[in-house]
Structure formats: C-alpha cells, structure tokens
Amino acid sequence: MNFKLLFFALILSATASFGQVVHVKIGEKSEANNEVELVLTNRIQSYQSNTSNANDYYEPLINSPKSVNYASNGKKFYVQSLEGGNTLVFDAITKKRIKIIRHEFTELNQNLFKNGEYSVFDYKYNVTRENYNIFIGKPVESCFSHNGKYLWVTYYRRNYDSNASCPSAVAIIDTEKDEIIRVMPTGPLPKMIACSPDNKSIVVTHWGDNTLGVIDISSSDPNEFVYKKHCVIDYQMKMEFGSGHVDRDANCGYCLRGTVFSPDGQFLLVGKMGGSGGIAVLDAITFELLGTVQGMKSNVRHLVINGDNLFMSSNGPGFVQKCDYRQFLKTRIENEGNEINFSEFQSANVGSGARTIATTSDGKYLFAAVNNGSKVAVVRTSDMVVLTTIKADSYPVGMDISPDDKELIVTSQGKTGGGGNSVMIFSITIK
Amino acid sequence: MSVRIIFVVCLLFLFSCGEKKPSSQVNKKAESVKNSIEVSGLVIQANMVSVSTFLNGDKIPFARTTNDWKKAIALGQPAWCYADTLNKKGILYNYYAVCDKRGIQKDENKLTPQKAAKLVAAKEIKWNQFFDMNDCAEKGPMGNVYNLNYLNLWIQDTLIQDQGKLSPCLIIDYKTNGISIKNVNKGNGFHLLDLN
Numbered sequence: 001m002n003f004k005l006l007f008f009a010l011i012l013s014a015t016a017s018f019g020q021v022v023h024v025k026i027g028e029k030s031e032a033n034n035e036v037e038l039v040l041t042n043r044i045q046s047y048q049s050n051t052s053n054a055n056d057y058y059e060p061l062i063n064s065p066k067s068v069n070y071a072s073n074g075k076k077f078y079v080q081s082l083e084g085g086n087t088l089v090f091d092a093i094t095k096k097r098i099k100i101i102r103h104e105f106t107e108l109n110q111n112l113f114k115n116g117e118y119s120v121f122d123y124k125y126n127v128t129r130e131n132y133n134i135f136i137g138k139p140v141e142s143c144f145s146h147n148g149k150y151l152w153v154t155y156y157r158r159n160y161d162s163n164a165s166c167p168s169a170v171a172i173i174d175t176e177k178d179e180i181i182r183v184m185p186t187g188p189l190p191k192m193i194a195c196s197p198d199n200k201s202i203v204v205t206h207w208g209d210n211t212l213g214v215i216d217i218s219s220s221d222p223n224e225f226v227y228k229k230h231c232v233i234d235y236q237m238k239m240e241f242g243s244g245h246v247d248r249d250a251n252c253g254y255c256l257r258g259t260v261f262s263p264d265g266q267f268l269l270v271g272k273m274g275g276s277g278g279i280a281v282l283d284a285i286t287f288e289l290l291g292t293v294q295g296m297k298s299n300v301r302h303l304v305i306n307g308d309n310l311f312m313s314s315n316g317p318g319f320v321q322k323c324d325y326r327q328f329l330k331t332r333i334e335n336e337g338n339e340i341n342f343s344e345f346q347s348a349n350v351g352s353g354a355r356t357i358a359t360t361s362d363g364k365y366l367f368a369a370v371n372n373g374s375k376v377a378v379v380r381t382s383d384m385v386v387l388t389t390i391k392a393d394s395y396p397v398g399m400d401i402s403p404d405d406k407e408l409i410v411t412s413q414g415k416t417g418g419g420g421n422s423v424m425i426f427s428i429t430i431k
Numbered sequence: 432m433s434v435r436i437i438f439v440v441c442l443l444f445l446f447s448c449g450e451k452k453p454s455s456q457v458n459k460k461a462e463s464v465k466n467s468i469e470v471s472g473l474v475i476q477a478n479m480v481s482v483s484t485f486l487n488g489d490k491i492p493f494a495r496t497t498n499d500w501k502k503a504i505a506l507g508q509p510a511w512c513y514a515d516t517l518n519k520k521g522i523l524y525n526y527y528a529v530c531d532k533r534g535i536q537k538d539e540n541k542l543t544p545q546k547a548a549k550l551v552a553a554k555e556i557k558w559n560q561f562f563d564m565n566d567c568a569e570k571g572p573m574g575n576v577y578n579l580n581y582l583n584l585w586i587q588d589t590l591i592q593d594q595g596k597l598s599p600c601l602i603i604d605y606k607t608n609g610i611s612i613k614n615v616n617k618g619n620g621f622h623l624l625d626l627n
Contacts, residue, residue, distance in 0.1 A: 266577055283575055290573060308606070326579045326606075333571035333579075334619050 021419040022374040022394045026053040030390035036365055036378050038390045038408065038426040042095045044079075045393070045422035059097060061086055064414035065423050066156075067141050067356070067398035071175060072148030074403040079411060079423055080139040080153060087139050087153055087171075089178050092402065095425060099178045103137035103155065103171060112183045114223060120185045120213065121230040123167040126239075127160060133183075135159050137169055144175070145195040145202060145217055151175050152202060154190040164189040164208055164248040165239040172222055182222050187211055187230075188239060189248055192259040194268075196284060201228075203259055203287075205270060209237040210253040212270065214287050229287045233270065233280045234338070256280075258303035258312065267329055271300035271312065278339065279303070279312070281332045293332050295342040296321055302356050306363035309381065313368055318352035320368050320379055321345045348384040350377035355397045360405045365430070367408055369396035376410055376426070390426065394419030405430070468561050471549040473626050479566055480623035481522045483511060485533035491524070497574025503527065504572055504618035512620055514568035514576065523570050523620030526598045529585045535623060541587040542624045544612075547601045551610050558582070558603045558610070567605050570620030580605040583621040586612065 030038040042055045046062040063084030070077045076098065079088045089099035105112065110133060118132040119125070125132060137155030144151055151173040157164035165188050172182045189208030195201070195217075202215040202225075214229040237253035258271030261284055268282040278292040279300060297314035304311045310325035323345045331342045353372030359365065359381070366379040375389045376396060398411040408428055414421040468475050484490055494500040494510040503510035509528030514521030529535060550556075562582055569583050570576045582603040597614040600621060604610070615621075 264578075266579075286575075288575075290571075290575070326581070329577075330579050330581060333569070333573070333575070333577055334615050336572045336616060336618065 021417075022391060023047070023422075024391045024393055024424070026055050028391055030378065030388040033388045035380065035387055035431055037429040037431065038376065038378065038388070039429075040390070040424055041407075041427045042425040043393070043422055044090065044095065044097075044425075047418075047421050055095075057095065059088070061088055061097075061100065062421055062423060064421065065398065065411035066139070066413055068400045068409045068411050068423065069142050069144070069151070070400050070402050070409070072144060072403070077400065077409060078142060078151060080142060080398075082138050082140055082156060083414065085136040085138060085159070087142075087151075087173065090423075092407075101171075101173060101178060101180060103139055103153070103180075105133055105135055105137070105183065107131075107134065109180075112180055114182060114184075117185055119167040120227050121187060121211075123185075123187055125161075125166045127166065129160065132158075132167075137171065137183075139171070140190075141192050143193045143195050143202075146199050146220075148175060150181075150222065152193050152195070154186065154193050154204060156191065157189060163239075163241050163246045165241055165246075170204055172225070182225070184215065184225065184227075186213055189252070192257050194259040194261055196261050197263060197265040201284070201287075203261075203268060205256045205259045207252050207256055208248065209239060210234065210256060211236055212256070212259075212282075212287070231282060231287050231289060233272070233289060234292075254280075257301055260303040260305050260310075262325060262329065263305060269303055269305075269310070271303050273299055273301055273315065276339075281329065290332055291338045291340060293328060293342050294339055296323075296345055297347070301354065304357055304359055304366075306359045306361075309363060311357055311359060311366055311381070313350075313354040313357045315354055315371075316352065318354050318370070318372070319347050319349055320354055320357055320366060320377075320384070321347045322366075322381060322384060346384040348377075348379045348386050350379065350386060350389075351375070356399045358399050358401045358408070360401060360428075360430070361403070362405075367399060367401070369399050369410055371395055371397055376408070392424060393422040396424075401428070470553045470556055473546055473549060475561075476625040477561060477563075478625065479521065480536060480625050482535060483522065485531060485535060486537070487533050489533055491528050491531075491535070494574075500525075500570065500574040500620070501572070507617075510620075512570055512576075514570075514620075514622075515565065516576070521565065521568060521622070523568065523576075524585065524623060525620055526585060526617035529587055529623065530598070536587075536625070539627050540625055542584055542601060542626060544586055544588050544599065546626065547584075547586045547599070547612055550601065551612060556608065556610075558608050559605045562603070562605070564605055566622060572616055572618030576620070583615075583619070584624045585621050 028040040044057045044059045049058045064082045066082040067080045087101040135158040139153045140156040142153040153171045155168045174181045187206035190204045191207040192205040200218045204213040210233045212231040216228040254272040255274030268284045270280045277298045278294040281290045297317045297319045299316040301315040302313045350368045351370045351373040355369040368377045378387045393412040395413045397413045408426045410424045412420040412422045494512045584601040586599040600615045
C-alpha cells in the first residue's frame with residue numbers, strides 16, 4: 001500500500017515538474033486578431049510514428065532539435081538535432097528530409113581537421129584520449145557566412161566531455177553539397193555564432209567561460225580561415241569542477257549567448273544571461289571590450305537587430321524588449337566605466353521562458369518562442385503589443401522565418417519525461 | 432587662311448566639349464553640401480572648425496593614440512584628434528580644449544546655449560542635406576572613433592564650464608534630422624560648429 005502511494009506521489013511530482021506535455025494538432029490557429037495569423041501547417045517529429053495527418057511527418061532522427069536556419073535562398077532549412085549529433089536538411093517546399101549531415105568523426109575523416117588541430121587559445125583537456133578528434137559533436141546553433149555559401153555549426157560539447165569543460169569544435173558546411181568541409185576547435189561550450197556583415201569575421205561565443213573566439217574568414221579558401229583573437233568578457237571563468245557531474249546550463253559565469261553585429265559592422269553585442277546580466281559591447285574591428293550596458297530585463301537570451309531596432313528576449317522574466325540600437329551604442333561609447341545604464345526600452349510580456357526571437361524582414365512583427373508556456377507569441381513592434389499567441393509542442397526553443405516572411409519554423413527541444421522533439425512549420429498571414 | 436580655319440575648328444571643338452559637360456556633375460558637391468545655411472538668423476558654416484591652435488597661437492595638444500586621448504581626459508587637459516586618421520580629415524576636440532580660456536573660436540562664432548536653443552526650435556530643417564555624413568564621426572572617452580550617424584556639436588558657455596564631468600552638446604540625427612540637446616561626458620571628441 002505504502003509502495004503504491006509512493007509510486008503515485010512520484011508520478012504526481014514528475015507531472016508537476018515537467019508540466020503537461022503538449023502536442024498541437026495540425027491546423028491549429030493563432031487566437032483571432034486583425035493583423036497576423038499563424039497556422040500550424042506541417043510538423044516533423046520523432047514522438048509518434050503512426051500519424052493521422054499527412055502533413056505530420058515522423059522523423060526518428062529528430063532528437064532534441066535546438067535551432068533552425070533557413071538557407072539564404074529560402075529553398076531549404078537546417079535543423080540542429082543536438083542529442084542526435086546530426087544536422088538535418090529539409091526541402092522548404094516539400095518539408096522532406098534531403099540530407100543528413102552526421103557530426104561523427106572517426107579515423108576515416110580526420111582530414112577535416114587541418115593539421116590535426118584539436119585545441120585553440122591553449123585550452124586544455126581534462127580527459128586523456130589517444131585522439132581528441134574522434135568524437136560525436138552535439139550541434140547547437142549555426143550561422144551562414146560568405147552570402148550563404150558556408151554554414152557554421154557549433155558543438156555544445158564533444159560527446160566524451162560530459163561537463164562541457166574541454167575544447168569543443170565548430171563545423172563548416174559547404175551548403176552547395178551540404179557536406180562538412182572543415183572542423184575547427186573552439187573554447188568550451190560554444191553556442192551562438194555570428195558572421196560580420198562584411199564576411200571578414202566569425203565570432204564563436206563560448207557559453208562555457210565568458211569568452212569569444214574570433215576567426216578571420218577574409219580568405220575565400222576555408223583552409224585559410226584562422227583564429228585571430230580570444231576576447232574575454234570581464235574575466236575568464238575557471239572550470240574547476242572536479243570529477244562529479246556539473247550542470248553547465250547553470251554553471252557558466254555570464255552564460256554568454258545572444259550575439260549580433262551592428263549592421264554597419266562597427267560593434268558586436270553579446271548578451272549576458274547569467275551573473276549581473278546586461279549586454280556586452282565590443283569594437284568589431286579590434287574586438288576590444290568597450291563594456292556592458294545594463295538597464296534591460298535580466299536573463300537576456302537572444303538578440304536581433306532589424307532596421308534601427310535592437311530586440312532582445314529575457315528568458316526568466318518572459319519579456320521581449322526593443323530600443324534604438326544607435327542610441328544604445330551611443331550611450332555606451334560616450335560614457336566611461338565598465339557598466340553603464342540605458343533605460344529607453346519598450347517591453348512586451350510574452351510569458352516566462354522567452355527563448356529565440358525572430359522578426360519579419362520589415363521588422364514590423366516579432367515572434368518569440370515561449371518555452372514554459374508552450375506557445376509562440378506575436379508582437380507588433382511599433383508599440384510592442386502582443387497581438388496573438390499560438391500553441392506549440394512543449395518546449396519551443398529555436399526559430400527562423402523564411403526569407404519571404406511566409407513561414408515560421410519553431411523547434412521544440414526534447415526533455416527527460418517527454419515532450420518536445422518536433423519541428424513545427426507555421427504559415428504566416430499578415431492581413 | 433588655313434591657320435584661321437584651324438583656329439575656328441579648335442574653338443568649335445572646345446565649345447562643343449563644354450556643352451556636353453553636365454553641369455549637375457560639375458557642381459554636385461556644391462549642390463549636395465552647401466557652404467553655409469541661415470537658420471533663425473544664424474549663419475552656419477558647413478565646414479566644421481578645424482584648427483589645431485588656440486586663438487593666442489598656442490598648440491592644442493594632439494592625441495595621436497587612444498592612450499594619449501585617455502590620459503588627457505584623466506588629467507582634464509585639452510586634446511584634439513582627427514575624425515578620419517587615415518586621411519587626416521576632420522578635427523574632434525574634447526571639452527577641455529573647448530572650454531580652455533585661450534579659446535578656439537571667437538565668441539561671436541561659438542555655438543552658445545542660446546544659439547543652440549534657436550536651432551532646436553527651428554522646425555523641418557533638412558540638416559542631412561547640409562552637413563556631410565563624415566561629420567558624424569565621434570570619439571568616445573575610451574579613444575575609439577565611431578560613426579553612428581549623429582552629428583555631435585559642443586555647446587560653449589563660460590557660465591557652465593568646469594561643473595562636473597558633463598557638458599551640453601547639440602545632437603543632430605543624420606538619419607531623421609531630429610535635433611536635441613543632451614549633457615554628455617567631457618571626454619568625448621566632438622566637432623565645433625562655426626556660425627555667426
């Protein structure tokens with residue numbers, strides 16, 4: 001009897017901690033409004049093989065999809081299947097998988113590592129292996145360079161580095177062949193990655209230790225790409241974790257994430273999700289740290305610049321905010337001190353767990369993946385009003401909008417206890 | 432006779448060349464960036480002040496490096512630098528140079544708070560058709576030069592000198608033509624407007 005009660009209590013507690021798993025039906029529509037409508041038209045998922053709708057595709061390789069990027073021409077999209085160790089390429093029209101890019105490195109493909117390079121900036125491994133470049137990478141985020149010719153995919157960690165405290169890596173994919181052409185080492189736990197507007201620099205943001213790696217990509221030959229700077233945001237976090245397991249999602253110093261260049265290429269902005277928060281600003285020519293700007297909501301996660309607006313999501317508080325990016329930067333450069341304050345933000349409360357954000361190409365509408373509420377929120381940016389929301393599969397996290405603003409793709413990460421593991425495609429109708 | 436014919440042909444050729452030359456191209460610079468403009472009774476020169484000496488002939492210290500610039504600010508001393516170091520164009524002054532008693536401009540040419548207020552009150556002026564975007568360069572207290580498309584002009588008034596770290600500045604948004612007055616760090620490198 002006692003055993004039964006205990007079992008029941010455990011089930012209840014598990015349900016409470018993970019919340020109710022949400023699986024939305026194809027055809028789900030956003031709440032009615034006069035401006036924007038979202039409809040779930042297609043889904044690619046790995047939780048149900050026997051689907052009742054032809055537009056609900058079972059794809060067993062979807063394993064905790066973290067992010068998604070449309071190709072520059074809009075003809076295909078790339079899903080980073082984090083736990084699966086794959087980048088999955090889908091046709092944007094048919095939504096069918098057209099390629100699997102496997103991030104597994106064996107004795108057979110060591111040619112991808114130029115001169116066998118396995119570390120950078122003198123980062124050390126805390127494990128001993130015969131060949132550090134034999135591993136499975138966990139793809140997390142990506143960005144394009146050279147006008148879409150190359151896709152750069154960061155690995156959260158190498159599979160043998162359980163605490164994500166060793167050097168990781170970034171794969172360079174030729175998007176014509178959709179094949180990895182080179183793998184470069186990175187610092188620990190790289191997440192966000194951004195390309196400068198002039199296609200001269202790639203910045204890899206290390207969530208793991210408050211640093212950034214800057215790669216010179218001015219050559220047209222990927223073999224010539226070379227690290228040129230290691231930037232420290234205030235201090236480099238020491239990773240003295242001992243032998244036990246460490247939650248690196250929480251033990252990450254400033255937990256650097258959102259990374260965006262200003263459109264004129266003069267500045268680099270990096271969101272500090274942890275510590276005292278704020279947004280670090282760097283000179284994007286010298287990659288010298290100019291300091292941090294405070295004043296926005298805490299737990300800044302994702303950054304987007306569109307037109308004159310800087311948009312940001314604040315994960316815990318559940319807000320998206322906007323400000324004039326020129327005013328923001330002007331305030332930073334005209335004032336002394338490591339931390340300065342800026343207060344001219346407009347905010348919209350979208351609900352706790354505001355993860356990735358994306359804007360329409362004209363910047364009039366912003367979409368936010370709201371992880372805790374299993375929904376996508378649509379914000380009108382002129383007055384930062386939440387226009388509507390639509391239900392999404394549990395744990396929405398990544399998103400991208402098609403270049404023609406007709407479709408929004410949202411990834412739902414998998415979690416222990418169920419939920420997630422889907423890629424949802426919503427049609428966007430702007431009335 | 433043949434010499435006369437050749438002379439006439441040459442003249443015709445020269446005139447025909449002159450006719451083909453598009454006047455809009457010849458005067459493009461002059462049309463897009465005017466030499467002066469009158470706003471609310473103030474005549475503003477399009478070219479910013481670009482002197483490296485005070486009115487008495489003393490040299491204003493030149494900040495060659497970012498360290499020179501930062502050092503001058505830390506000591507509260509005058510300094511100037513180029514807005515465009517590569518081409519040695521445009522001069523930015525810190526406020527310690529602007530408020531130095533030796534003066535950079537004659538009083539009648541200074542942008543005083545009263546004159547600045549007049550410019551702010553003047554509506555619908557297309558400032559960006561008058562000034563050059565390169566005039567929007569500014570140098571922060573940390574010594575780096577950026578251009579965020581704002582024209583930053585020191586306001587000078589003997590009454591407000593040496594009061595704290597801030598000093599007023601007239602800011603014109605080159606994108607929107609918006610104009611405002613703001614207190615900014617004296618360690619910034621801004622332009623000086625020439626008007627009367």
